[in-house]
Amino acid sequence: MAKVGVLLLNLGGPERIQDVGPFLYNLFSDPEIIRLPNPALQKPLAWLISSLRAGKSQEAYRSIGGGSPLRRITEQQARELQSTLRQRGIEATSYVAMRYWHPFTESAVADIKADGIEEVVVLPLYPHFSISTSGSSFRELQRLRQTDPGFAHLPIRCIRSYYDDPGYIGAMAELIAREIQACPEPATAHVFFSAHGVPKSYVEEAGDPYQQEIEACAQLIMERLERDLGHRNPFTLAYQSRVGPVEWLKPYTDDALHELGGQGVKDLVVVPISFVSEHIETLEEIDIEYREIATESGITNFRRVPALDTTPTFISGLADLVQHALEGPEVNLDQAAALSTKVKLYPQDKWAWGWNNSSEVWNGRLAMVGFSAFLLELLSGRGPLHALGLL
Numbered sequence: 001m002a003k004v005g006v007l008l009l010n011l012g013g014p015e016r017i018q019d020v021g022p023f024l025y026n027l028f029s030d031p032e033i034i035r036l037p038n039p040a041l042q043k044p045l046a047w048l049i050s051s052l053r054a055g056k057s058q059e060a061y062r063s064i065g066g067g068s069p070l071r072r073i074t075e076q077q078a079r080e081l082q083s084t085l086r087q088r089g090i091e092a093t094s095y096v097a098m099r100y101w102h103p104f105t106e107s108a109v110a111d112i113k114a115d116g117i118e119e120v121v122v123l124p125l126y127p128h129f130s131i132s133t134s135g136s137s138f139r140e141l142q143r144l145r146q147t148d149p150g151f152a153h154l155p156i157r158c159i160r161s162y163y164d165d166p167g168y169i170g171a172m173a174e175l176i177a178r179e180i181q182a183c184p185e186p187a188t189a190h191v192f193f194s195a196h197g198v199p200k201s202y203v204e205e206a207g208d209p210y211q212q213e214i215e216a217c218a219q220l221i222m223e224r225l226e227r228d229l230g231h232r233n234p235f236t237l238a239y240q241s242r243v244g245p246v247e248w249l250k251p252y253t254d255d256a257l258h259e260l261g262g263q264g265v266k267d268l269v270v271v272p273i274s275f276v277s278e279h280i281e282t283l284e285e286i287d288i289e290y291r292e293i294a295t296e297s298g299i300t301n302f303r304r305v306p307a308l309d310t311t312p313t314f315i316s317g318l319a320d321l322v323q324h325a326l327e328g329p330e331v332n333l334d335q336a337a338a339l340s341t342k343v344k345l346y347p348q349d350k351w352a353w354g355w356n357n358s359s360e361v362w363n364g365r366l367a368m369v370g371f372s373a374f375l376l377e378l379l380s381g382r383g384p385l386h387a388l389g390l391l
C-alpha cells in the first residue's frame, strides 16, 4: 500500500501577542481575503489595515490568554485522525498546513516530501467551502505544486467540503443535543447558529457557495436533532466577525441577538457552525462579546455549544472522509477550488451611466488612486496636502 499523507488545512493563529501584527499582515496580504482590482495595492493596504487593527486584535487575544489555541488543537486533531486511520489499517501520516501562521503550508509540503509520502489527501478543517478559506489554501497548494516538481508528481485527492456529511452532521447534533437537554424546557430552547461571515459580494458577485452550504448545513443539523430528540426546536442563523466597511452576509449575529431578546427568548443554545476548533472567534467573540449583548437583551440562559475539537465522532467522521477519498478518483486542486457560477467583475466590459456595477468599480478605482496618493504623501512627507497645510 502507498504511503499516504493527510494534509489538514486551517487558517492559523498568532501564538504570542507579538505575532498578532505579522499574522494580520499575512492574512490581509491574501487577495482571497481582500479582493482588489489592482494587485500592486495589496501589500501597502495589508500593511495599513494590519497596523490599524493590531491593537484591537491584540486586546482580544490577551483576553483569551495571550494567543490562539488553534495550532495546539489542530495538531491534536491531526494526531487523533492519524491513529484512527492506522487502527483501520491505513498507513497514513497527517500534516498540518496553516495559511497565515506556523506551521505554514510550505513547511507541511517539505515534510511530506522528506517523509517519502506517495499520495496525498487534502482535508480542509472548514466543513463549508469559501473562496476566503479552503479556496485560498487550495490556491496556495496549487502555487507550490506549480513551482515544485517533487510535490507536483504526487497523486492528490482533495476533499472540497463536507457540510452535508452524515458523520460531521451527527457529531454537531450530538454536542448541540447535550446543551438543549441541559435547558429547563428543552423543547422550546432556541438554537442559534453563528457562522463566520464573508462579504456579501463574495456570494453575489464571485459565486462563493459558502452561504448556500451554511444554510443547507443548518437545516440538516435541525432535521437530525428532531430525529434524535423527538421535537423540533426553533432556530436562527446569523453571521459574525464582520471586518471593514463593506456589507457582509446578514443577519449579523449582534442584531439577531437583540431581536431574539426583544421577542422574549430566554434559553439560547449558541452553535459556532463554521468552525471545528475553539479559537478567538468562539472564545472571545461569542463567549465574551455576544454573551454580553445577549444578556443585555434579556436572554438569561446563554449556553454555548463547544467546538468539535477532538470529539471522537467528529474524528471518526473525518477518517471516513479520508477513507472514501482514497477509494475514489483523484481530485485535483483546480477541481476542488472551482466555482460553479463565477461572475466577472474586473475589468468591466463597458461603461454604463447610473448607480451600477460599472460605476461602483470606477468609484473603487478612483478611491484606490486617491488612497495610494495619500499613502505616498504620508510616507514621503511631501505632496499637495502638505502644500495646503492640511498634513
Ligand SMILES: C=CC1=C(C)c2cc3[nH]c(cc4nc(cc5[nH]c(cc1n2)c(C)c5CCC(=O)O)C(CCC(=O)O)=C4C)c(C)c3C=C
Binding pocket: 011, 012, 013, 014, 024, 027, 032, 033, 034, 053, 057, 068, 069, 070, 126, 130, 132, 133, 196, 197, 198, 199, 243, 274, 275, 278, 279, 280, 281
Ligand atoms: C469559516 C471560517 C472563516 C471564514 C469564512 C473567514 C473569513 C474571513 N476572515 C477575515 C478576517 C479575519 N479572520 C481572523 C481570524 C480567523 N478567521 C477564521 C476563520 C474564518 N475566517 C479563523 C479560524 C481565524 C483564526 C483565529 C485564531 O484563533 O487566531 C482575523 C484575526 C482575528 C481578528 O482580528 O478578528 C481576521 C482579521 C476576513 C476578512 C474574512 C473573509 C473575507
Ligand SMILES: [Fe+2]
Binding pocket: 196, 241
Ligand atoms: Fe476570519
Ligand SMILES: [Fe+2]
Binding pocket: 241, 280, 281, 285
Ligand atoms: Fe473576530
